[in-house]
Amino acid sequence: MKHERTFDAIRFEQHGIHARDAGLHAEAAADFARAVALDPGRSLSWLGLALSQIDLKRPQDALESLHRAQQLSPQSGVVTHLLDSLSGHTSARAPETYVSWLFNTYAEGFDMHLARLGYQGPAMLHRLAIRAGWVADGSHSILDLGCGTGLSGLPFLSYAARLDGVDLSTGMLEQARRRGIYADLHHGEVHAVLRGLPAGSRDMMIAADTLIYIGDVAELFRLVAGHLKPGGSFLFTVETGEQSFTLAPSGRYQHADDYLQACADGLFDFADRIEGTIRVEAGRLMPARAYRFTRR
Ligand SMILES: C[S@@+](CC[C@H](N)C(=O)[O-])C[C@H]1O[C@@H](n2cnc3c(N)ncnc32)[C@H](O)[C@@H]1O
Incomplete structure (x- = not known):
């Protein structure tokens, strides 16, 4: 029975x-x-x-x-x-099992789904690169943190002598592999992967819509700083928050400007920021910021 x-x-x-x-x-x-x-x-x-x-x-x-x-x-x-x-x-960051469950489920339809939501993350970061006067001369070593299916890597391909990616969702990495734009794709949690890679080797590191799963970014900023060459750029997006970092009912974190500036203090110089909307969320446009910090 x-x-x-x-x-x-x-x-x-x-x-x-x-x-x-x-x-x-x-x-x-x-x-x-x-x-x-x-x-x-x-x-x-x-x-x-x-x-x-x-x-x-x-x-x-x-x-x-x-x-x-x-x-x-x-x-x-x-x-x-x-x-x-x-x-x-508000926890410090989303558990790895949550992130991999969410994105393994999404991976196959991810690009189409994000297109329907009017996703702007990669475009916001690209605007920052253009405003910085970067020349797309294929000379830079770039690492894409939380590369997903590779939407974020695409606008940076022409700047890159070498473009690598990190992600903890195997489903997303499989889509990224198919896209064929990354030299190496590292599977794992971004902090752990960065601890295992050679320091001081990158000209740029990008993170489009990845920090929405990492609330406390202080350690991440230290690791990114360690991997960038002096003068190298860290470009990332966040959902706009009012108070340090908060976990929203959506399951994503939102970050306040003063918190990000405090995490960057002593490691980076603030270079540029743009305000925008990153995607449609429950019928309304989600306010977001894209930042460029340069390694001291
Ligand atoms: C919203 S998607 C964005 C993907 C891509 N950057 C883009 O712009 O299309 C967030 C990605 O970050 C990855 N991610 C989130 N937290 C992570 C972490 N702590 N370590 C590694 N990858 C993570 C997820 O697996 C997912 O692929």
Whole structure:
């Protein structure tokens, strides 16, 4: 009997996953609700229910479902990060399991999805390069942090003698590999990868829409500074925040200008900043900034 209920629960869970993928949020929520009613011991069903409730803008219900998922899977970085995001608890950075889960799921449709959202990250960084008067002479050594599928590397290809990428999502790296613009693609968490690479070797490091998954960027700034040649540039985007760094209900971090300037202090000189909007988020344009700092 128990076995049959679990089997039916898995069927509803699977149906819920497909319904959610198809954007049928109410149907997905109903499927996951039936799954947890049949077998309340499956954390995946509770997680699916929570995600559908987030899609349906029912954050209080989602919190309850996430608490149930966490009781069953206390180690899950995905559940922990979603709980932090919805409950207003700002962690230092998104767990690796959350980032790889999110982007492995997205990887195949990522470029098309971002095009639909009017994604501006790479264009904002490219504008900074143009304003800095860089010549696209193929002479620079560039590292793309959180390179994803390679959208961010594309505008920098003509500047690069060598363009490499880092990302912790294997799905995203597979798409980047297919794009064929990177010499080396490093798989791993950006701090860990940077600690393992030779220091002082890069002319530019770029991070388009990557710091939205790293709240506390103080250590990252130190590592980036260590990898840049003196005078080298660090270009990155952030979602605009008001107070140091905060984790938004979206699961992404927002950074304040004075916090970024404080992290850069002693390592970099501030060179340039542009204000803009980086993508459409729940029907409205998301305010963002792109920065250029130069290594002292
Ligand atoms: C929104 S995507 C942006 C991808 C690309 N830069 C672009 O502009 O299209 C963020 C990327 O950063 C990667 N990422 C996030 N946090 C990371 C971390 N701590 N270490 C390595 N990669 C990370 C994700 O896997 C994802 O591919």
